[in-house]
Amino acid sequence: MFCSVERVAQLMDDIAPIKWAEEWDNVGLLLGYRGAKVERLMVVLDISPAVVEEAVKKNVDMIIAHHPLIFSPLKRIVDDSLVGRLILPLASHNIAVYCAHTNLDMTMGGVDDTLARLLGLNKINYLNLDDAKQSSKPGVGRWGKLESPIPLMDFIKLVGKALNIPSLDVIKSTGTRDDKKIHTVALCAGSGADYMTHAKKIGADIFVTGEIKYHDALTAHWLGIDVLAAGHFYTELPIVKELISRLQMIMDSLQYKVEIIESEMQMSPYSRIFIEE
DSSP states (O other), X not given: OOOBHHHHHHHHHHHSOGGGSOTTOOXXXXXXXXXXXXXXXXXXXXXXXHHHHHHHHTTOSEEEESSOSOOSOOSOOOTXXXXXXXXXXXXXXXXXXXXXXXXXXXXXXXXHHHHHXXXXXXXXXXXXXXXXXXXXXXXXXXXXXEEEEEEHHHHHHHHHHHHTOSOOEEEOOTTOOTTOEEEEEEEEEEEOGGGHHHHHHTTOSEEEEEEOXXXXXXXXXXXXXXXXXXXHHHHHXXXXXXXXXXXXXXXXXXXXXXXXXXXXXXXXSOOOOXXXX
């Protein structure tokens, strides 16, 4: 059965309603003909030059990305600008682009829920419950409990294994020992420093996020909450496979002949180098 760009956009809005995105965000269908046919769909975290080249080679009709392709207002689209080098090849090959960002972060089964399940948390709750009640949105951040308490170092290893990363940054509060027991875990994938106080309020033993700035790290230290920064890319990447699985199931149930693939070219822009003495 024929599936259009517009239909994919509608299905995505069912999964992560556009109305749930933050006011400053730019989500939804950002590029393409609404009536164009979609037979091959690619899901990525970020649209990079390598991802664009891959999409062209693989005859992709549409890309769903987490981070917006277009964020700030554009005055021109030319090939000597980075955005132009992304948009022009996509447009010339009729590849549509749909972005789900903060709305996908907070939706049920979205970025934060996926991370919480991957870390083995039970009885998952909204981290900013008061904000969620006031705005009628699920809200950003989650918290829950491990099946049983484990030492801090074991928890760090658990996160590293779950996210397939070799190293993580830890901000310890004064007096925290490596054998501290971790039971209640709060989290916010990506850049979640704004939710450290929420984690402290619900009594979390540790707060897991993607990245944290130096002065926010100092604040965490002073607040007395331990923080694990596992990488922006790595804490959000699990949503890609989750979204592919969910979308493919929907497409199949609706009898749309759409193949959904994951980009093989997406990677973290950071590389950690270990210097041996």
